[in-house]
Amino acid sequence: MVAITRRAWLQGAAALALTSHTWAYETPVATARALELPRARPAVGARHFTSEAVETTIRQVQEKIPDVPLATIFENCFPNTLDTTVFPGSYDGKPDTYVVTGDIDAMWLRDSSAQVMPYLALAKQDHRLRELLEGVIRRQARLILIDAYANGFMRDAAAPPLPWAVNDKTKHYPGVGERKWEVDSLCYPIRLAYGYWQRTGDTGPLDAQWKEAAWTIVRTFRTQQRKQGPGPYSFQRASEVPTDTLALNGYGSPAIPVGMIFSMFRPSDDACTYPLFVPANLFAVVSLRQLATLANQVLKDAKLAQEAQAIATEVEAAVQRYGKTEHAQYGEIWAYEVDGYGNVLTMDDANAPGLLSLPYLGCCRIDDPIYRRTRQFVQSKANPYFFRGTAAEGVGGPHAGLNMIWPMSIIMRALTSTDDAEIRRCLRWLRNTTAGTGFMHESFQKDDPKVFTRPWFAWANTLFGELTMRVAAERPQVFAGDNSYWS
Numbered sequence: 001m002v003a004i005t006r007r008a009w010l011q012g013a014a015a016l017a018l019t020s021h022t023w024a025y026e027t028p029v030a031t032a033r034a035l036e037l038p039r040a041r042p043a044v045g046a047r048h049f050t051s052e053a054v055e056t057t058i059r060q061v062q063e064k065i066p067d068v069p070l071a072t073i074f075e076n077c078f079p080n081t082l083d084t085t086v087f088p089g090s091y092d093g094k095p096d097t098y099v100v101t102g103d104i105d106a107m108w109l110r111d112s113s114a115q116v117m118p119y120l121a122l123a124k125q126d127h128r129l130r131e132l133l134e135g136v137i138r139r140q141a142r143l144i145l146i147d148a149y150a151n152g153f154m155r156d157a158a159a160p161p162l163p164w165a166v167n168d169k170t171k172h173y174p175g176v177g178e179r180k181w182e183v184d185s186l187c188y189p190i191r192l193a194y195g196y197w198q199r200t201g202d203t204g205p206l207d208a209q210w211k212e213a214a215w216t217i218v219r220t221f222r223t224q225q226r227k228q229g230p231g232p233y234s235f236q237r238a239s240e241v242p243t244d245t246l247a248l249n250g251y252g253s254p255a256i257p258v259g260m261i262f263s264m265f266r267p268s269d270d271a272c273t274y275p276l277f278v279p280a281n282l283f284a285v286v287s288l289r290q291l292a293t294l295a296n297q298v299l300k301d302a303k304l305a306q307e308a309q310a311i312a313t314e315v316e317a318a319v320q321r322y323g324k325t326e327h328a329q330y331g332e333i334w335a336y337e338v339d340g341y342g343n344v345l346t347m348d349d350a351n352a353p354g355l356l357s358l359p360y361l362g363c364c365r366i367d368d369p370i371y372r373r374t375r376q377f378v379q380s381k382a383n384p385y386f387f388r389g390t391a392a393e394g395v396g397g398p399h400a401g402l403n404m405i406w407p408m409s410i411i412m413r414a415l416t417s418t419d420d421a422e423i424r425r426c427l428r429w430l431r432n433t434t435a436g437t438g439f440m441h442e443s444f445q446k447d448d449p450k451v452f453t454r455p456w457f458a459w460a461n462t463l464f465g466e467l468t469m470r471v472a473a474e475r476p477q478v479f480a481g482d483n484s485y486w487s
Contacts, residue, residue: 078465097135256340259318350406389446
């Protein structure tokens with residue numbers, strides 16, 4: 001019997017999505033000069049959730065976008081998470097929301113957080129939307145308490161793993177979809193809860209269960225500093241794809257316990273080459289400090305606040321000492337991964353956290369000198385996963401293969417730019433590379449956007465919506481220009 005892989009499953013899911021989903025349209029591929037894109041949202045009665053605040057925002061933002069295709073993509077993408085991926089309900093009489101990534105029926109801690117983050121700005125004015133977000137936070141706390149090392153979870157708490165994870169050599173817990181240990185999987189739920197509290201002032205979901213999950217996160221981070229040995233987590237998978245499994249009996253490549261948190265996998269779900277993954281450690285510093293604030297001001301747990309702050313301080317000192325490298329062309333920049341022995345991986349991947357996304361996640365200022373140099377490196381031929389083609393230029397990664405640009409990287413480039421011309425150029429690339437679908441994809445071929453992966457990838461869709469909203473609010477002049485320019 002041949003074991004199914006995640007990549008094979010997604011290829012089949014993509015083919016099915018193009019023929020069976022009500023929101024997916026088979027349309028002629030849009031060239032750079034073909035300005036018609038479908039309004040491709042599900043019919044109103046088929047949408048999973050409707051927010052009046054979101055619908056109003058769509059209309060308001062569209063009024064600021066003179067280019068019709070760009071406005072159409074925003075209309076399709078911004079509500080895509082609500083339209084197609086959320087399953088609101090209740091658990092023990094409280095809001096509960098299950099969120100799929102799109103074409104995988106499982107809830108990733110990272111993706112589910114990122115998919116709903118752009119809606120936080122509207123939560124205070126929409127009670128139903130606020131309850132939906134509360135449900136995501138509550139479910140994430142329950143999931144973390146099932147298994148803090150898992151990255152994805154099933155809808156049913158008693159369900160077996162995803163098909164490609166059934167035979168993984170690791171501990172198996174009911175309801176866990178996949179068990180790839182990624183530092184960012186525990187950062188994103190903190191980011192969502194902190195953002196929710198800041199935007200709404202509501203402390204309801206930050207209850208005893210959430211505090212227990214927060215303590216679990218802190219203890220897991222401590223354990224994965226690996227000062228007392230490798231800890232309880234190991235993972236192996238029989239796969240033809242080397243990045244789907246870990247070396248050395250499932251504990252990953254060796255590294256010195258310098259104070260950074262070991263991450264076995266990246267946010268792409270690919271295995272780390274060196275386990276001290278710099279972007280995730282910088283993200284963890286931010287998240288732990290947010291957790292310390294929540295512990296002090298909401299949870300009233302001084303010990304939790306102290307422990308979270310202590311780890312953040314230690315990780316920050318370690319990553320400042322070990323997480324940089326001297327590049328021959330760009331000078332001192334952030335490394336992507338290190339091992340403490342002096343081995344350094346210089347690259348960037350399109351997923352967040354990555355080097356490009358550091359200011360977006362609050363890890364540094366956009367004008368920080370080391371970030372500016374790192375950003376130059378990321379968007380150059382010195383980065384092995386930066387691709388420039390006739391359709392666009394941007395960052396990809398090992399997950400989708402060479403010459404495959406991720407729209408997410410173009411979106412993140414725009415979100416971390418202060419240059420109107422650069423932001424407009426990014427929007428134009430995004431506008432012209434949907435292959436006529438009017439949606440973002442996971443990746444597309446640098447010279448031929450008709451070749452793409454994942455027709456239904458909600459994180460990228462919602463992130464595009466966030467970018468468009470931000471430009472409309474802060475830089476509306478970016479949308480200026482007639483159709484000949486945007487074509």
